Amino acid sequence: MHFFALKWSRHLLIIIVATISVSSAAPANAVPAFARQTGLECTSCHVSWPELTPTGRQFKLNGYTLGERQSFPLAGMLQLSRTSTAKANPANAGDFPRDGDVVVQQASVFVAGKISDHVGAFTQWTYDGIDHRASIDNVDLRYANRIDIAKQALIYGFTLHNNPTVQDVFNTGPAWGFPFGSSSVAIAPNASTAIESLGQQVAGTGAYALWANTLYGEFSSYRTADREFSLLRTGTDRSSDAALKGNNPYLRLALQHEWDDGAQSAMIGAYRLSVDRYPDNTNTTGPIDRFRDVGVDAQYQYITDRHRISMQINTIRETQDWMASTQSNPSDVLREIRGKIGYYYDRKYGANLGYFSIKGNSDATLYNTGAADTGSVSGSPNSSGYILELDYLPKRDVRLMLQYTEYTKFNGAKFNYDGFGRDARNNNTLYLLAWLMF
Amino acid sequence: MSSNFNCRRQVLKRGAIALLSLAAIPIVVLPQNAHAGSAAKSDFHYQNSPHDGKHCSECTAFLPSSQSQNSEGTCRIVAGPVSPLGWCMAFSSKG
Numbered sequence: 001m002h003f004f005a006l007k008w009s010r011h012l013l014i015i016i017v018a019t020i021s022v023s024s025a026a027p028a029n030a031v032p033a034f035a036r037q038t039g040l041e042c043t044s045c046h047v048s049w050p051e052l053t054p055t056g057r058q059f060k061l062n063g064y065t066l067g068e069r070q071s072f073p074l075a076g077m078l079q080l081s082r083t084s085t086a087k088a089n090p091a092n093a094g095d096f097p098r099d100g101d102v103v104v105q106q107a108s109v110f111v112a113g114k115i116s117d118h119v120g121a122f123t124q125w126t127y128d129g130i131d132h133r134a135s136i137d138n139v140d141l142r143y144a145n146r147i148d149i150a151k152q153a154l155i156y157g158f159t160l161h162n163n164p165t166v167q168d169v170f171n172t173g174p175a176w177g178f179p180f181g182s183s184s185v186a187i188a189p190n191a192s193t194a195i196e197s198l199g200q201q202v203a204g205t206g207a208y209a210l211w212a213n214t215l216y217g218e219f220s221s222y223r224t225a226d227r228e229f230s231l232l233r234t235g236t237d238r239s240s241d242a243a244l245k246g247n248n249p250y251l252r253l254a255l256q257h258e259w260d261d262g263a264q265s266a267m268i269g270a271y272r273l274s275v276d277r278y279p280d281n282t283n284t285t286g287p288i289d290r291f292r293d294v295g296v297d298a299q300y301q302y303i304t305d306r307h308r309i310s311m312q313i314n315t316i317r318e319t320q321d322w323m324a325s326t327q328s329n330p331s332d333v334l335r336e337i338r339g340k341i342g343y344y345y346d347r348k349y350g351a352n353l354g355y356f357s358i359k360g361n362s363d364a365t366l367y368n369t370g371a372a373d374t375g376s377v378s379g380s381p382n383s384s385g386y387i388l389e390l391d392y393l394p395k396r397d398v399r400l401m402l403q404y405t406e407y408t409k410f411n412g413a414k415f416n417y418d419g420f421g422r423d424a425r426n427n428n429t430l431y432l433l434a435w436l437m438f
Numbered sequence: 439m440s441s442n443f444n445c446r447r448q449v450l451k452r453g454a455i456a457l458l459s460l461a462a463i464p465i466v467v468l469p470q471n472a473h474a475g476s477a478a479k480s481d482f483h484y485q486n487s488p489h490d491g492k493h494c495s496e497c498t499a500f501l502p503s504s505q506s507q508n509s510e511g512t513c514r515i516v517a518g519p520v521s522p523l524g525w526c527m528a529f530s531s532k533g
Contacts (some may be wrong), residue, residue, distance in 0.1 A: 039498040039514050040530040055528040058481050066475050067499075067514045117476065146478060153478035213481050262483040262527030 032397065032437045033075040033112045034059070038067035042396045042437075043347045047310050049399070049437065050171075050180055051342075053303050054258050054265050057169040061155050061210055063144025064113055064120030073113035073121075079105040080434040083183040087426035095373045097130060097185050104129035105184055105433070108137060119143050130184055135235025136200055138166045138175070152212040159206050162225060162232035163199035164250060167206065167218070170267055172297035172314040175199065178340035178354050179387055181401055186429045190367055190374060190411055191358050191381030193318045193334055194275045194291035198222070201241040203229035206250070218252040222275070224284075243281035245288045249274055254297075267299045279325045287324035293317070308344040313337070327365045334360040334381060350391035357384035367411065370419075377419030380412025385424075399435040404428070474501065475515040482516050482526040489529070495522035498530045 035042055038059065042049055045056030052060065059066050081103060088096040108126040115121055124137035144157035165173030171180075174196030206220025224244045225233040233241060254269030272295070276288040297314040318334040335358070342352035364379035385407040392400045410424035411417045417424060487493075494500045494513065500520065503509035510519040515528050 038528075040528060041498070044528050044530045055482070058477060058528075062477055066477055146476065148478075153481055155478075155481070258483070261485075261489060 033070060033073045033110060034064065034067075037070050037073070037113045040067075047301065047303060047308050047342070048180075048344055048347070048350055048391060048393060050176055051310060052169060052171060052176075053301065054262050060142075060169050061144065061157070061208075062120075062146070063118060063142035063157050064122060065116075065118060065142075065144060067114060069114040069116075073111055075110040075112060076438050077106065077108040077110065077124075078436045078438075079107070079181065081105040081181075081183065082432045083185050084430045085186060085426075086428040086430075087422075089373050089422070092373050095187060099185065103185075118145050128184070133235070136162065136231070136233060138163050138199070139232055140167050149211075154209060154211050156209040157207070159204070159208065159220070160232075161204045161206075161220075162202060164195050164202070164204060164220075164222060164273060165271075166199070167204065167208070167220070168252065169216075170254065170269065170297065170299050170312075171310075172269070172299055172312045173271070173295070177314060177338060178312060178342075178352065179389060179403060181399075181433050181435055182403070182405075183429055183431045186405070186431070187373060187427050189358060189381070189383035190369070190376065191334060191360060191383065193293055193316050193336055193358075194277070195273050195293045195295070195316065195318075198242055198275070200233050200236050201225060202244060203232050204250070208252075213258065214256060216252070216254040216256060216269070218250075220250040220252075221247040222250060222273075223247050239281075241281060243278040243284050245276040245278060245284070248276060263303055265299075265301045265303075267297075269297050271295045271297070289324050290321040292319045292321075306346060308347065308350075309342070310344075311339075311341045313339040328363045328379065329361065332361055332363050332366065334358060340387075344391070347396075348393050350389075350393070352387070352389040352391070354387035354389070355385075356387070358382065359384075362412070372418050372420040373422055374411075375418045375420075376411035376413075377417065378412040382409055382412050383407065383424075384409045397437040399433075401431075401433040401435060403431040403433070405431070474512040475499070475517055477516045479516045479518065479526065482528055484516055484520075484524060484526040486521045486524050488523055489525035492525055492529050492531070493522065494520050494524045494526075494529075496532055497528075498532050499528060 045053055045059055047053055083099055085096055085099050088099045106126050106128060108124050111123045112121060120142050122140040126137040127134040140159060140161040142157050142159050146153055146155050159167045161167045163175050166175040171177055202222045203225040204220045204222045206218055208218035210216045250273045252271040254267050256267040258265040273293040275291040278284050278288055293316055295314060295316045300311045302309040316336040320332040322330055338356045340352055340354040342350060344350040358381060360381040362379040367376040367381050368379040369375040385405060387405050389401060389403040406428050407424040410427055415423045499514040500511055502511040510521055513520045516526060
């Protein structure tokens with residue numbers, strides 16, 4: 001116990017010293033590209049980054065074009081982290097890579113900001129310190145404009161992006177939802193929906209509009225990011241990238257309201273994504289598997305300089321029709337729910353509590369891989385748990401995060417879920433992250 | 439090994455070229471445009487009076503008039519003339 005505490009203290013010290021060193025080494029004016037462009041401090045657009053405030057949502061809807069165009073719209077990001085799994089399995093060390101080590105989780109370069117009066121970009125290139133691989137990350141290129149109709153502003157625009165929901169302005173969907181930072185080495189439940197599994201593999205083209213700062217609508221279409229769109233998946237692992245058939249529609253509607261001079265805001269929305277996916281990405285002919293995701297989400301924010309409260313909830317129901325793959329069932333269903341409530345004091349000290357649950361019908365072929373640690377002896381995708389996160393932002397561009405994930409169920413059971421005696425709680429994770437933007 | 443290394447170099451090279459090309463567009467192709475913002479005042483809850491003692495002349499986004507301190511200026515965020523005594527929800531203190 002003492003040894004464990006000493007080891008954690010040492011690693012905590014390493015991360016803090018490294019954080020302060022890197023932060024101090026950056027020039028005084030080294031702030032992210034968007035902040036340089038607008039002149040605003042980070043917390044004008046973010047509750048705590050990357051979660052957007054109403055100002056941040058407006059900035060994004062206006063195509064990242066507000067403010068003064070920069071000659072070099074560059075920014076950087078560094079994530080140093082340490083993951084500690086409650087009970088790693090030494091017999092399967094590959095399932096717990098770098099567990100207990102301080103690692104450079106990610107290092108990113110952004111080209112982000114205003115390109116012209118109506119065109120802006122958010123592009124990210126990331127080095128993965130675990131896989132030692134560099135590849136394209138999130139991309140969202142936009143054209144945006146505004147017209148006034150009946151004395152009400154209509155913002156409209158077009159987007160080209162490479163990750164479903166990365167273009168969304170609310171922090172409910174998979175791309176920008178809670179947790180905003182998480183371990184890339186911890187074991188994760190083996191079931192996930194299509195909408196959260198296509199990042200950096202697809203090209204999304206869409207049109208959106210916000211009328212009277214109230215009614216938001218978007219229609220996008222996703223296709224495989226190949227040929228003229230191949231830049232959107234540069235450097236990714238082509239052997240596992242998704243291959244989609246044709247164009248796959250995404251529809252998004254949301255109603256939002258801001259009051260109290262923008263200090264309070266609320267949103268309720270829904271979205272739908274249909275995906276036809278080839279089971280073998282090297283053979284893009286023949287039958288496909290069909291995924292239909294329907295989501296309902298809501299968000300509330302109370303934002304002042306001193307107190308910030310933010311809540312999100314998102315549910316997804318996915319139907320999976322196995323028209324090409326051979327699974328135990330001809331079709332399966334997944335139901336996912338994620339919720340979070342967070343509070344920040346003085347824009348510096350934060351606490352977030354999240355809940356997650358994914359459930360569905362059992363499918364032995366799909367989920368019972370027979371593997372220790374990651375398998376599901378019941379063939380059930382059911383997993384659930386809580387996330388408690390503490391945040392400290394000593395500077396506006398430095399974030400220290402301590403996050404604890406507790407599983408109440410993992411891959412179908414609380415106890416012995418893999419048939420090799422492993423319990424859900426063995427995957428509980430303590431995660432320490434130093435997150436720097438510059 | 440050598441083939442993987444070359445492939446990784448190629449990927450890194452392509453990515454670097456893509457990012458630098460995108461970064462270079464504003465410098466090479468497009469003229470420097472006006473600094474004033476283009477967003478609707480109503481979308482930012484702009485008002486012509488201070489809010490809790492905060493006002494535009496203290497905001498980092500405010501661009502003061504060259505004529506006098508009390509004249510209307512402009513803003514990097516919202517479109518149109520902006521009162522130095524005004525306020526909007528994007529307010530970011532110079533202090």
